Amino acid sequence: MGLLVAIEGIDGSGKSTVIAKLREIMPIYATKEPSDGPIGRLIKEWALKGGTSDPYIDALLFAADRLDHYQREIAPALKRGLVVVTERYVESSIAYQGAAGVDIGFVEAINSKVPPPDLTILLDLDPEDAVRRINARSAHAEKYERLEFLKAVRAIYLRRAAERGYVVFDARERPEALAERIAETIRAKLGLGQR
Ligand SMILES: Nc1ncnc2c1ncn2[C@@H]1O[C@H](COP(=O)(O)OP(=O)(O)OP(=O)(O)O)[C@@H](O)[C@H]1O
Numbered sequence: 001m002g003l004l005v006a007i008e009g010i011d012g013s014g015k016s017t018v019i020a021k022l023r024e025i026m027p028i029y030a031t032k033e034p035s036d037g038p039i040g041r042l043i044k045e046w047a048l049k050g051g052t053s054d055p056y057i058d059a060l061l062f063a064a065d066r067l068d069h070y071q072r073e074i075a076p077a078l079k080r081g082l083v084v085v086t087e088r089y090v091e092s093s094i095a096y097q098g099a100a101g102v103d104i105g106f107v108e109a110i111n112s113k114v115p116p117p118d119l120t121i122l123l124d125l126d127p128e129d130a131v132r133r134i135n136a137r138s139a140h141a142e143k144y145e146r147l148e149f150l151k152a153v154r155a156i157y158l159r160r161a162a163e164r165g166y167v168v169f170d171a172r173e174r175p176e177a178l179a180e181r182i183a184e185t186i187r188a189k190l191g192l193g194q195r
């Protein structure tokens with residue numbers, strides 16, 4: 001029945017880059033959040049561009065987009081037996097909206113209609129390095145890319161990873177090496193499922 005893998009990490013930690021590398025070394029169905037659906041577009045074109053400054057509205061929009069993304073795209077791909085790799089999933093909402101002041105229990109509750117991933121992989125990077133990468137990528141920063149904020153996001157990610165046993169990789173490694181580690185982790189998980 002497929003395998004759902006979530007790649008998590010702060011802005012600029014290298015999620016998109018590593019997923020592109022991963023596609024070159026193993027067959028996966030790659031997707032990302034916010035999704036390309038109508039709610040995802042509303043998030044990208046409105047909420048992330050300063051449309052709302054209420055983090056509870058953000059939390060609700062991200063949760064609605066995630067459920068839509070899951071039903072429309074992830075569940076059908078899993079049904080086809082694919083390894084689905086999503087750039088961001090529930091832990092992104094917990095870390096980002098949690099850092100913005102939303103109660104984490106609330107975030108968990110509104111995300112409880114999607115199943116947890118089979119595997120969560122955190123690309124951990126110091127926000128100073130991440131901001132350096134982001135600034136090299138483009139001059140304009142979205143509202144969640146500020147340094148102090150990213151420090152709070154990282155702290156929540158790391159705390160949750162320790163509590164829940166997520167796989168954490170050092171995002172300063174080369175993208176090729178990170179992709180190889182992720183592929184190994186996925187293969188190990190698939191192997192376990194076959195026993
Ligand atoms: N392992 C790496 N080592 C050095 N630079 C990297 C690495 N991975 C990505 N980069 C560079 O850092 C920048 C951000 O990478 P990327 O867009 O993959 O991050 P992201 O986590 O997907 O960010 P976002 O959350 O904004 O989608 C890019 O310019 C990319 O080339």
Ligand SMILES: [Mg+2]
Pocket residue numbers: 015016017087
């Ligand atoms: Mg990305």
